[in-house]
Amino acid sequence: MDDNRVIIFDTTLRDGEQSPGISLNTVEKLEIAHQLARLGVDVIEAGFPIASPGDFDAVRSIAREVHGPVIAGLARAHSADIERAAEAVRDAERPRIHTFISTSDIHIKHQLQSTREDVLGQARAAVAHAKSFVDDVEFSPMDATRADVEFTAEVLVAALEEGATTINIPDTVGYAMPIEYAAFLTRLYELVPGLRDIVLSVHCHDDLGLAVANSFAGLQAGARQVECAINGIGERAGNASLEEIVMLLHTRAEDVGMECGVVTREIARTSRLVSRLTGYVVQPNKAIVGRNAFAHESGIHQDGVLKERSTYEIMAAGTVGVDDANSLVLGKHSGRHALKAALEELGFTVSGQALNTAFKRFKDIADKKKQVTAMDLEALVTDELRSDVASYSLEWFDVEASSRRPPHATVAIRTPDGEVVQGNFTGDGPVDAIFRAINAAVRREARLRDFHIGSVTAGQDALGEASVVLEVAGQSAAGQGVSTDIIEAAALAYVRALSNAERKVAVAAEAAEGDREPELTPTP
Numbered sequence: 253m254d255d256n257r258v259i260i261f262d263t264t265l266r267d268g269e270q271s272p273g274i275s276l277n278t279v280e281k282l283e284i285a286h287q288l289a290r291l292g293v294d295v296i297e298a299g300f301p302i303a304s305p306g307d308f309d310a311v312r313s314i315a316r317e318v319h320g321p322v323i324a325g326l327a328r329a330h331s332a333d334i335e336r337a338a339e340a341v342r343d344a345e346r347p348r349i350h351t352f353i354s355t356s357d358i359h360i361k362h363q364l365q366s367t368r369e370d371v372l373g374q375a376r377a378a379v380a381h382a383k384s385f386v387d388d389v390e391f392s393p394m395d396a397t398r399a400d401v402e403f404t405a406e407v408l409v410a411a412l413e414e415g416a417t418t419i420n421i422p423d424t425v426g427y428a429m430p431i432e433y434a435a436f437l438t439r440l441y442e443l444v445p446g447l448r449d450i451v452l453s454v455h456c457h458d459d460l461g462l463a464v465a466n467s468f469a470g471l472q473a474g475a476r477q478v479e480c481a482i483n484g485i486g487e488r489a490g491n492a493s494l495e496e497i498v499m500l501l502h503t504r505a506e507d508v509g510m511e512c513g514v515v516t517r518e519i520a521r522t523s524r525l526v527s528r529l530t531g532y533v534v535q536p537n538k539a540i541v542g543r544n545a546f547a548h549e550s551g552i553h554q555d556g557v558l559k560e561r562s563t564y565e566i567m568a569a570g571t572v573g574v575d576d577a578n579s580l581v582l583g584k585h586s587g588r589h590a591l592k593a594a595l596e597e598l599g600f601t602v603s604g605q606a607l608n609t610a611f612k613r614f615k616d617i618a619d620k621k622k623q624v625t626a627m628d629l630e631a632l633v634t635d636e637l638r639s640d641v642a643s644y645s646l647e648w649f650d651v652e653a654s655s656r657r658p659p660h661a662t663v664a665i666r667t668p669d670g671e672v673v674q675g676n677f678t679g680d681g682p683v684d685a686i687f688r689a690i691n692a693a694v695r696r697e698a699r700l701r702d703f704h705i706g707s708v709t710a711g712q713d714a715l716g717e718a719s720v721v722l723e724v725a726g727q728s729a730a731g732q733g734v735s736t737d738i739i740e741a742a743a744l745a746y747v748r749a750l751s752n753a754e755r756k757v758a759v760a761a762e763a764a765e766g767d768r769e770p771e772l773t774p775t776p
């Protein structure tokens with residue numbers, strides 16, 4: 253491979269999915285994985301197969317159905333993890349097993365309650381075991397940046413001797429500074445010359461806001477794989493943001509001299525899809541994909557850009573696909589054929605009953621909204637994906653809101669066994685009333701943890717999009733909903749979050765019965 257080609261390793265579906273409250277199901281993960289393939293990432297880390305049957309199923313489905321990128325499954329340095337990961341990625345065109353064990357004394361002593369010697373042995377055995385299933389094996393010394401560099405080097409030598417093809421250096425707790433991280437990698441190159449023959453990778457967390465800067469410093473020190481996530485999601489403060497790394501390489505190509513295979517025009521759409529399905533709203537001023545990333549507010553800036561774009565813009569919005577969102581417009585006279593073609597242009601293949609449902613929802617919206625744009629269609633299609641898998645569904649609701657009486661809501665919910673149950677509540681506000689009416693209907697004490705409401709596009713007739721995070725029996729889960737009516741969007745989001753939380757409660761209960769390994773959180 254060209255020495256200046258950077259491998260983009262996307263971990264949105266693994267490290268990203270470990271963000272609190274995110275609970276993607278297989279259908280949603282598949283949709284994201286297909287979009288990541290369209291985006292042109294080189295590797296998709298699809299999940300942590302031993303963590304739960306749901307994780308395993310998602311990784312296996314992605315391995316079977318998503319073509320193009322390498323599909324990786326994560327495994328601790330344990331035989332059972334590696335075997336599960338191997339089984340999950342087996343049917344991929346290009347499968348990879350990514351195995352890891354900590355090399356920092358803090359982790360070895362307190363978390364693993366083990367010794368350096370034991371870690372060295374486990375790392376060697378893990379890579380050898382993974383190698384018996386696949387050629388492509390990645391090894392990570394977790395918490396490397398707080399570890400003794402000499403010991404880490406010793407472990408890497410063992411991993412290389414057993415055939416690791418990629419070595420990834422995680423800044424697991426986001427502690428490193430760019431200069432230190434680069435120096436750490438440079439020292440590893442000196443101690444382990446064999447690193448020059450394989451791919452060295454960077455994996456940086458954003459606890460000090462340095463994930464992208466550290467990743468870039470790692471590339472400058474010689475690494476050629478970056479592990480990153482869409483919108484920078486991930487454990488705690490998240491991972492390096494894929495879009496920032498990619499646009500840095502793209503925008504400063506002449507100075508940096510490295511390139512990657514990402515189709516930058518797909519960035520905005522991928523960001524919207526991930527945000528919508530995870531419920532993680534992108535901050536308006538987020539670099540590259542924030543709503544305001546290409547907006548000029550100050551008069552002086554606007555004046556400059558009107559005269560010559562380069563006065564205040566270093567990238568064109570079109571390069572990341574921001575303007576594609578409103579290029580496609582349908583109206584209430586558009587037919588089924590036009591809708592199908594528009595959806596295909598957006599990368600969604602819809603036919604049969606799914607097309608009928610999408611068309612019905614499109615017509616409902618087109619009756620209320622003059623123009624239905626690509627953004628609206630994306631919101632609709634992802635909304636349909638979610639309703640497919642929700643175990644509870646909203647049948648109907650009534651909400652009475654007034655400034656003179658407390659708001660009152662009545663709802664009817666269809667339960668997983670098809671029964672329709674009703675509940676009502678008088679709350680502090682109409683949204684509070686409907687949420688608590690849903691609790692009353694399904695007889696659950698769900699606690700609301702987070703609630704956002706926004707609009708899909710600008711304008712008074714815009715679709716409303718709600719996101720809810722709630723907690724049931726210690727399990728938190730997110731749900732989203734889209735409708736022209738914001739109360740309905742909120743109720744849909746609540747019902748889906750409840751469905752997701754119930755699923756997690758059931759998995760936790762199963763784990764407690766000892767039927768399988770407990771839910772795991774591989775990164776601190």
Ligand code: KIV
Pocket residue numbers: 267352392394395420422423424425455457774775
């Ligand atoms: O942050 C980390 O150390 C990880 C490893 C599993 C690579 O996510």
Ligand code: ZN
Pocket residue numbers: 267422424455457487775
């Ligand atoms: Zn991580």
